[in-house]
Amino acid sequence: MRHLMIYAFVALLLAACNGGAPTVPLTDEFDAFAPVEWDRSPETILFRADIVGGNRETQFAARNDIPICTVYGDNRVVWTNDLDVDEQQVLFDVVTDQQIQTFIEFLTISDRIFSYPGQVDVQLPSSEAPVYELIEINIAGESFTSDSFSGWPTDLFTRVVERCKNISVAPVLFEPTGGWLSVTGADFNFDSALYNWDRNATGISLAEIAASGQRRWISDRNVVPLWNLLRTTPPSRLLTEDNFVYEVALEVPRVTRYSPPPG
Numbered sequence: 001m002r003h004l005m006i007y008a009f010v011a012l013l014l015a016a017c018n019g020g021a022p023t024v025p026l027t028d029e030f031d032a033f034a035p036v037e038w039d040r041s042p043e044t045i046l047f048r049a050d051i052v053g054g055n056r057e058t059q060f061a062a063r064n065d066i067p068i069c070t071v072y073g074d075n076r077v078v079w080t081n082d083l084d085v086d087e088q089q090v091l092f093d094v095v096t097d098q099q100i101q102t103f104i105e106f107l108t109i110s111d112r113i114f115s116y117p118g119q120v121d122v123q124l125p126s127s128e129a130p131v132y133e134l135i136e137i138n139i140a141g142e143s144f145t146s147d148s149f150s151g152w153p154t155d156l157f158t159r160v161v162e163r164c165k166n167i168s169v170a171p172v173l174f175e176p177t178g179g180w181l182s183v184t185g186a187d188f189n190f191d192s193a194l195y196n197w198d199r200n201a202t203g204i205s206l207a208e209i210a211a212s213g214q215r216r217w218i219s220d221r222n223v224v225p226l227w228n229l230l231r232t233t234p235p236s237r238l239l240t241e242d243n244f245v246y247e248v249a250l251e252v253p254r255v256t257r258y259s260p261p262p263g
Helices: 002-019 060-063 097-110 156-165 205-212 223-232
Strands: 045-053 068-073 076-084 086-095 130-139 142-149 181-183 194-196 215-219 240-242 245-250
Touching: 002 240, 045 156, 060 181, 060 245, 068 156, 076 156, 086 223, 086 240, 130 156, 181 205, 181 223, 205 240, 205 245, 223 245
Parallel strands: 194 240
Antiparallel strands: 045 068, 045 130, 068 076, 076 086, 130 142, 181 215, 181 245, 240 245
C-alpha cells in the first residue's frame, strides 16, 4: 500500500508540473506540489535495472559484473553496451535533476511501475535459483522493487532499460582511476584465452594477492589496461604468471555491483 501511495504522490506531482490532469486521486498523505526527493549520496541507488539471480553473487567472476543501467544519488548514470559476446562498453554521465525527473515521470505515469511489486520472493521453491529481470527504485525515503514475476508487460523491462540509457545526451566512455583487484588460482583450460601478466613490469604479483585471499586497492598505471582487458576479452579468460594461471577481477566503487567502498 505504501508503494501505491508513493505512486500517487509522484504521479500527482508530475501531472501538476506538466499542467496535466492527475491520473490518481489526491490523498491526505501527500502534497502534490512537493518536489520528488532522493538521497544525494554517491552510494545511493536511485534507480537500477538489471538481470540477477542464478546464485551469480556466489561466483568469483561476479566481481566484474556491472548492472545494465544505474542512476545514483549524485545524478550519475552508469550503463553498459554489449558490442559483441566478448566486448562490453561502460558509459556514464552526470545528468540534471530535470532529466531524472522526466525519467521518473515515464516510470510512474506511463509505465505505472508501482503497479507491479516484485514477486520473486513468493515463487514456489526450486532446486535452481531463478534468473530474472529486476527494477529497483529509491525515492521519497522509500524503496521499491519490481521483477519479471510481477506480471508486467513483456516489453516493459526493455523499454525501461533503453529509457535509462538515454537519460544522458552526452555520454562518455568510463575509465576508472582506481579499483579493488582480486585474484584467485585457477585450473588450466584449453578453452580459455590466456594473457601473460608480468609481475616485474606491473609491480604487482598475482600469486601474492591470491595467497592473501584479500582484495588489494590499486590506483596506478595498471588500472586502465586491466579494466580494458576485462571488458574486451571472453569471461573465461585467464592470466598467467610464472607458469601459474589465475582468474582476476577489478571492482570499481559505484560502478561494479558488489564493490566495497574506495580504498
